[in-house]
Amino acid sequence: NAGVTQTPKFRVLKTGQSMTLLCAQDMNHEYMYWYRQDPGMGLRLIHYSVGEGTTAKGEVPDGYNVSRLKKQNFLLGLESAAPSQTSVYFCASRNDSPLHFGNGTRLTVT
Amino acid sequence: DQQVKQNSPSLSVQEGRISILNCDYTNSMFDYFLWYKKYPAEGPTFLISISSIKDKNEDGRFTVFLNKSAKHLSLHIVPSQPGDSAVYFCAAIVNFNKFYFGSGTKLNVKP
Numbered sequence: 001n002a003g004v005t006q007t008p009k010f011r012v013l014k015t016g017q018s019m020t021l022l023c024a025q026d027m028n029h030e031y032m033y034w035y036r037q038d039p040g041m042g043l044r045l046i047h048y049s050v051g052e053g054t055t056a057k058g059e060v061p062d063g064y065n066v067s068r069l070k071k072q073n074f075l076l077g078l079e080s081a082a083p084s085q086t087s088v089y090f091c092a093s094r095n096d097s098p099l100h101f102g103n104g105t106r107l108t109v110t
Numbered sequence: 111d112q113q114v115k116q117n118s119p120s121l122s123v124q125e126g127r128i129s130i131l132n133c134d135y136t137n138s139m140f141d142y143f144l145w146y147k148k149y150p151a152e153g154p155t156f157l158i159s160i161s162s163i164k165d166k167n168e169d170g171r172f173t174v175f176l177n178k179s180a181k182h183l184s185l186h187i188v189p190s191q192p193g194d195s196a197v198y199f200c201a202a203i204v205n206f207n208k209f210y211f212g213s214g215t216k217l218n219v220k221p
Contacts (some may be wrong), residue, residue, distance in 0.1 A: 004153070031207065040119070042112075042199060042213035043154070050207065058208070090153055098144055099201075099209060101153030 002026055006091050006102035013081045013109045021076040021105050023091030031094045032074035033058075034066060036087040037104075043090065049074055081109045113137045114202050116212035123219050129187040131215050133200030136181065140202040140210075143176060145185045148197045148214070157198075158185070190219045 004025045013019055023032065030051050035043040045058030049068040063085060065077045074093075078085060086109045092099040115134045123129045131145075141162050146154035160167040160174045160183075167174050173186045183202075187194055200212040 033209070035211075040213055042114075042116070043201075043211035045208065045210070048208070059210075092153075098156040098159060099146075099154075101155070103151065103153045 004091055004093055004100050004102035006089075006105050008105060009103070010106050011108070013078075013107065015082060015109060017081050018077070018079050019081065019107075020078075021089055021091075021107075023074045023076070023093075023102060024072055025074075025091075025093040025100070026072065027093060027095075027100065028071070029093035029095050029100070030071070032068065033092045033099065034064070034074065034076045035090045035092065036060065037090060038087050046076065046089075081107075083109045085109050112210075112213070114200055114210045114212040116200055116215050118215050119213070120216045120218070123190045123217065125192055125219055125221050126189045129185075129190045129194065129217055129219065131185040131187075131198050131200075131217065133183040133185075133212050134181060135183065135202050137202070137204060137210075138178075138181070139204050141206055142203040143174070143183050144201045144203070144209075145172075145174060146199040146201060146211075148199060154199055187217075190217075192219050192221050195219045 033048040034046040047066040052071040055066045089105045091102045144159040145157040147157045148154040175184045197214045
């Protein structure tokens with residue numbers, strides 16, 4: 001039982017490049033979330049999904065897009081990366097339980 | 111503006127003593143409150159929660175207290191152990207769906 005798996009674990013991008021972060025969960029959870037963690041800011045919600053085919057904006061959605069084509073996967077896209085998007089990104093999922101988190105993706109944008 | 115605040119970035123406690131981590135919130139509509147623990151290079155893991163209709167919940171060495179009138183939440187760890195050294199995040203849920211997190215408190219338990 002892998003839980004929540006995030007790929008890649010690390011990535012370095014140049015400003016303007018694009019990339020997609022993948023989150024996969026094997027717990028049949030309906031809800032999935034993307035957070036970013038920055039020093040002194042805690043975890044801030046980027047986007048979330050309440051079920052397959054749905055997405056919604058969180059606190060800091062600008063510069064990101066998401067898709068939930070399959071229930072088990074939640075993709076976070078950066079179309080044109082900026083240095084302000086340097087952060088650690090966490091995916092999480094749940095049904096009625098508290099959030100289950102992946103181990104994070106550390107992204108650096110130079 | 112952050113709806114959940116942890117004003118102490120760090121806390122250092124001697125092994126065997128009590129650790130008290132504090133959290134304040136602004137939104138009176140929060141339904142549930144939780145504490146998460148995070149080790150380096152790992153994702154946060156759930157520790158303990160409390161419903162907005164209760165004022166205390168206990169699980170082993172961990173107790174969470176809720177003071178709704180003060181909009182204040184605290185986590186007590188007794189006795190503290192070196193393995194408790196981690197970053198602790200306070201979180202609150204609104205509409206049973208959206209989670210808001212504080213900025214975290216780094217706890218160091220000294221042997």
